[in-house]
Amino acid sequence: MALLLIEDNERLASLLKQGLERTGFKVDVIDTATDAAEALATIKFEVVILDLGLPDEDGLSVLKTMRQRGDMTPVIVMTARGSLRERVEGLDSGADDYLVKPVALEELVARINALLRRPGNLLGTALRMGNLTLDTAGRQVFIDEKAQILGARELAILEHLLRRSGRVIPKKFLENSLYGLGEEISSNAVEVYVHRLRKRLTDIGANVQVHTVRGVGYMLSEAK
């Protein structure tokens, strides 16, 4: 997995490279916009981490050039500019994520992984949390390598929760996905299936939990 880190602060760049390589990524570091444009035109990277305050040109121009060229490589902007206007501008310019410094290494890794896992990016991957694994292609759930039986609706909900694990999925979103399964659904269908999913997860001994944010949605986390 080759990452391109465009960052002009030498110290920060070397520390990030060190940290990311420890997690198993291969990292190339570039400190100017000109060099970055050149590298991006010749080499294919999995994810680009882009600082905006570059010495020669604004980082956003690198991003815009990439998108104009049709290069859809995921880009995470990582900058000291944190105002709302700047964030919106960054995302509008084609950034897939926008992080304001300082960023925890753990989080950066999680964001990179989230981008790599995106639907369409890598189909048929295994989604994992705790002792639970969901094979999105084979529509199968495993607890510690042992296959378990799960209803189609419960599995659909679990997949959504797993894809955005650690984040809240709006109830409406789950409701719409159930509609997608061609079902006549009642107003409390999501509650019903989440309840069943919870029960099933306990029964099969999964160490993950479905949390309810009443009035908002659901979130999956590892049980403590």
Added chain:
Amino acid sequence: MKLQFNSMLSRIAAMQIAAVAVACIALPLALYFLLKSTVVSLEQQAMEEQAHEISDYLEHKDGQWRLHLPARLQDSYSVAYGRYAYSVQDAAGNTLFSSFVSGNPIDLDDPHSSSTYYFHLHRHNGNLYGASVPVVVDGVPLWIQVSEDLANRDVLVDDVVADFFPQVGWITAPILLLLLVIEIVIVRAGLKPVLIASDRAAKIGPASVDIRLPETGLPGEIQPLVHAVNAALDRLEQGFKAQRDFTADAAHELRTPLAILRTNIDLIADQEVAAALRQDVTMMSRLVDQLLNFAELETLVIRRDEVADLHAVCAEVAAYLAPLAVKQNKSLAVPECPAPVLIRGNADVLGQAVRNLVENALAHTPRGTTVEIEVTPEPAIYVRDQGPGVSEAERELVFRRFWRRDRRRRGSSGGLGLSIVSRIAEAHRGTVSVHNQPTGGAVFVIRFDRSTMVESGGTRAAEPAAPAPSPGRTPAEAHHS
């Protein structure tokens, strides 16, 4: 007691009323004296003419003086009529002729003056007014005295003087008052540009330091003042911008060293040491965020067309902070509200306010409890926790910058969060307050003015959108001890 006239108009009006009062008295008086002196001089002229007329009928014949008055004049000077009288004297003081019954009637100090001499005598039966006129008839100097009894003064003159006074008063007063009204209208019209400038000045605030007062159309007397004020505003704006930019720049510049520090800590092998250091960096980062936030809010202007769905704002915040809550074994809830509550406001900035309140609530609510975020059609947002509540004495203090309950406590929140909420509420014509629930626990309320409500046209969905990539660090990082 000294009366104060603060408005220019009232000053002008007061001075004008005083002037009107003086004019009302002085003008008729002046007219009266003018009229009187005219009448007097006319009378004197008439008397002098009478004396000369009499002299025309005097004749010196054979050492004897004769007077042949025509019948017309004889009637005028008749004793029966009693109003006019005459006498003719020679240089020796002898009365040659007299209309008075008893010889020389007028006792004058200087009966033989060389020029016409007017006199005014007070007598028992009235005032005598008259003239002593030196004439020369047939080469002999004579003095003819003509008098008029003022007790029987001509009715016409009497009437004119007597009636003139009140009439002049009745005419002058309204005219002067009308002038006063006209003057007020003129002054008001003249001051209108000043009022426009005042309105403009009232709009100047920290978020709109670029406003200047209009300098055109102002009266020349006021223009230098307005010009000077504008120049002062220029200097203030510069100072203000420098201050704001400094805060923003300083906070911004702090982020890169913090990022280095943070990454360094993340690479430390000893996780126990790393955890403690991480907490410190998190706190510093948070403070930097808040400082930048504060600098940003100074220039916050809510556009007229911005509409925020309060329930959607709260749901989004709940979704954003839920991972932090779950991590702390706490939960969040946003009760459904029957109809969307829309207000004129900036959804992102309002989200910041709610986020600060919820973070504060999560910091105080015990494990295993729920923080509730409720939207009501007041319109208001309630954030309830199950913590110890806020004591009466602290309810104002918590919204102050850098206020902290326990100054010695390490790692408690930066102290800008709630003051940011207060500033955001203010920008939305709202207020933030805190009280305790009967069951314990604090309730923070952001109340908005009813006038900020927007009728829901159903254009915006009440439910939050699909999860968007959340900008900034994860909520798990943004919490305080």
